[in-house]
Amino acid sequence: xxxxxxxxxxxxxxxxxxxxxxxxxxxxxxxxxxxxxxxxxxxxxxxxxxxxxxxxxxxxxxxxxxxxxxxxxxxxxxxxxxxxxxxxxxxxxxxxxxxxxxxxxxxxxxxxxxxxxxxxxxxxxxxxxxxxxxxxxxxxxxxxxxxxxxxxxxxxxxxxxxxxxxxxxxxxxxxxxxxxxxxxxxxxxxxxxxxxxxxxxxxxxxxxxxxx
Numbered sequence: 001x002x003x004x005x006x007x008x009x010x011x012x013x014x015x016x017x018x019x020x021x022x023x024x025x026x027x028x029x030x031x032x033x034x035x036x037x038x039x040x041x042x043x044x045x046x047x048x049x050x051x052x053x054x055x056x057x058x059x060x061x062x063x064x065x066x067x068x069x070x071x072x073x074x075x076x077x078x079x080x081x082x083x084x085x086x087x088x089x090x091x092x093x094x095x096x097x098x099x100x101x102x103x104x105x106x107x108x109x110x111x112x113x114x115x116x117x118x119x120x121x122x123x124x125x126x127x128x129x130x131x132x133x134x135x136x137x138x139x140x141x142x143x144x145x146x147x148x149x150x151x152x153x154x155x156x157x158x159x160x161x162x163x164x165x166x167x168x169x170x171x172x173x174x175x176x177x178x179x180x181x182x183x184x185x186x187x188x189x190x191x192x193x194x195x196x197x198x199x200x201x202x203x204x205x206x207x208x209x210x211x212x
Contacts, residue, residue: 003067004212006036007057011075011103011187013116014050015043020189021074021102028190029072032205034212036072037061041080047120047133054084055094068097068212075157075187076116078104079135082165085146086138098211100147100204103154103186106135106161113157139168145175147207149200151184177207 006029010021022038029036039057041050058069073081078101085096105113108121108130121129131137146169150162159180169176181197191197 003065004034004070005061005066005068006034006070006072006208007054007061007081008036008038009041009054009071009073009077009081010038011073011077012043013113014045014076014119015115017043017077018074018187018189021077021187024190025072028201029208032208034070034208035066041077044119046122047129050080050120051083051087054080055090058084058094058096062093069095070098070100070208070211071096072100072102073104074102074189076105078102079106079116082106082135082146083133083138085144086135086140087132088138096144098145098147098208100208101149101162101165102200103150103157103188104135104148104161104165105157106165108133109137110160112161136164136168139165139172139174141172141174143169143172143174145211147177147204149179149181149197149204151181151186151188151197153183154186156186177203179203 008025010017012018026036071081081099085099150159152159166178184197
């Protein structure tokens with residue numbers, strides 16, 4: 001699809017970049033005629049360094065000719081994708097047009113997946129910092145469309161994170177699609193041979209084509 005570029009943000013708890021959530025996702029997007037690239041955001045860095053780096057990459061892609069920017073992120077990469085799509089203060093050339101989040105860490109107000117929160121926010125993050133980096137607190141009626149998926153069995157980032165974001169998107173009347181599959185562990189990536197969860201790519205393909 002000419003004019004649209006998707007940036008892939010692999011997970012890894014803000015401590016590493018999961019390889020199976022990087023180039024294989026770019027290859028899949030290429031197979032469905034979507035231009036894409038991996039962005040390896042800064043690791044073990046405090047907020048807002050990863051967000052600022054991603055916004056600079058969005059700006060660079062727009063300067064290179066992308067008319068629409070989509071983000072696709074997994075786990076911690078999904079959190080960063082959501083921040084870029086929702087956090088206030090981005091000028092038009094850093095705007096996100098749509099976002100796909102897989103088993104994303106969305107709330108910094110919970111105690112789940114604490115290691116990633118400590119890396120990003122520090123050991124003693126105050127309530128306002130945690131709120132301002134929680135995706136469900138940042139949704140407004142002007143937010144871009146979201147496709148969000150998770151598995152109910154995820155032991156590391158519970159599906160509660162997706163439910164919180166979905167409720168905020170619904171309350172803000174933001175266009176969204178949400179899929180929570182009954183079975184599957186964390187970090188599925190493309191989820192090939194993972195039962196029903198493997199259908200997320202089929203569902204996302206149709207949705208991405210609608211946005212692009």
